[in-house]
Amino acid sequence: MEESRKKIVGLVENAEAAANSMRRDELLFSYKGILYPTTVCSPESFKALESFEARRDDVILAGYPKSGTNWLSQILTDLIAISQKKTPGSESSVNAEEPEEFPYLEVGDAGKYERMTKLPSPRFMVTHLRPENLPKSIFQSNAKIFLLIRNPKDVATSYYHYSNGLALLPSYETWDDFFTDFMTRKMSWGCYFEYLSEWNKYADKENIMTITYEEMKENPALSVKNIATFFGIPLTEEQLHLVLHRSSFQSMKKNSDKTHGSVGNILFRKGGVSDWKNLFTDDQSKEMDRVFEEHIAGTKLGKKLKYDLYCKA
Template sequence: MANHRKKFIDLLDKAMAVADMMDHEDLLFSYKGILYPTTVCSPETFKALESFEARREDVILAGYPKSGTNWVGQILTNLVTTAAENNEDETNNLNDEELEVPYFEVGDPEKYQRMEKLSSRRVIFTHLLPHNLPESIFKNKAKILVLVRNPKDVATSFYHFSNGISILSSYETWDEFFTAFMTGKMPWGSYFDNICEWSKHVDDENVMTITYEELKENTALGVKKIAEFFGLLLTEEQLQTVAERSSFQAMKANAQKTHGEVGNILFRKGDVNDWKNLFNENQNQEMDKTFEERLARTKLGAKIKYEVYCKT
């Protein structure tokens, strides 16, 4: 697994080096009305993605940026790797040529041809909206874990991330960022659109939803539910080991090794309710109003437990 991890780190390092030399206005491009980072995504890659052939055995994680996808992605990777080690046939297929960039939409257009050569189970992450994913995912009923996090903590984490990594546009003030977040002028689009669209798939047989908050509160139980959903057969001891190895604290301590220089930016705090350090009263009221209007009556909106995590 070390070789593909190195490729991922190299891609991030190269992207940041290129971004350092770019003008601010060139860091993002628009594709089908949504902004994406120029140094890691491209229109050519999105076009090539359309014809990607998903498999029923694929393990897919979907979530809006800064909802915890790197953390939960590591949980998924650890679960799949451990389950494969329990199966001699699958163990023989584990090699250093696995998916070098785990995000669907990140990388060169030829990556999907390389992915065809990979054995199952392929672990894939994405920040994309459902309608921007390959049709084969839903047609072939590949299993998808949809991860959601309360909007105030997502916004707070996204703000710090944007100002910490050169591939994204930075913001002079929190107020400037908040306006961009609330109007959906963000990389990968609107948080509210994302939750609204994925809410329509909550009852699909191949979809499971989990919140960042419930996983933080009881990681061991969450890990067990995820393993059961994907049909990954692990012992109770193995599940506990995965939960411990995948804790936010353990991943933060190992961030330099797993994600290179960007590791400390990706795994900053991982707290719940960090939003209280940034939101003012007017911003609280605006977010509360928008959530009530757009998400409160959706199934994912209810699952977020907004009254618990987003009220002062």
């Protein structure tokens, strides 16, 4: 399974190498009105994805870029290992930890979905896609979906640093330039406010658990227990502590070279809350407040984000 990890790390590093030789205007392409990175996504893959057949026991993590999907992925793969009576981090748990395919559903070649039919259950998948752009079978199968959301000011801040560190995304000379694009629907995987609005339509479904980045930071132990309960997995105290240790920011950053290759340091930058205060001007803060109020504030997801607590200076 070590070969699987090398293959996945290699995919990202090859995409980075390809992006280094591309012009800024070539880095993104538009599909159904949303921008995606050219070197990891393709129209052919999106077309093939439409006929993907989900299984009832699939485990799906949905989250907008820079919402904490790598963090929650670590927790979920460890819980899957435990559900299979394996110890996370041991040789026996390698199947849960070392995916045969790149776990991000929309990333890869068009033949990926045929190969995924041969993967053993439970299959673990991550996606940044809005629900209307996911294959219908995901919702028809009633598979468990973990929806991860994060306060929009920290999402924007983290995305800014991510874009400037990763060759496959357009970089920005200034924060002001990035903020303008973030607020005018010019980001890869689309507008975050529209993302929240679309996923809000699914927030009441019994097979979907909504988790916020902030609540995971506030009380990691309680968050892991709640996720395990939703999974139907009884956790011993020893198992809980193991999952918490392996998913800590310090542990994941330390292992990032092995798990994510050369982009590990870019993915695991700070892992905190309220870093937005180091970048936002008063006017930018008020503009995002206005847009949030207009599109998300009164919704179930909007209330869960505790915007006044995390996004008001």
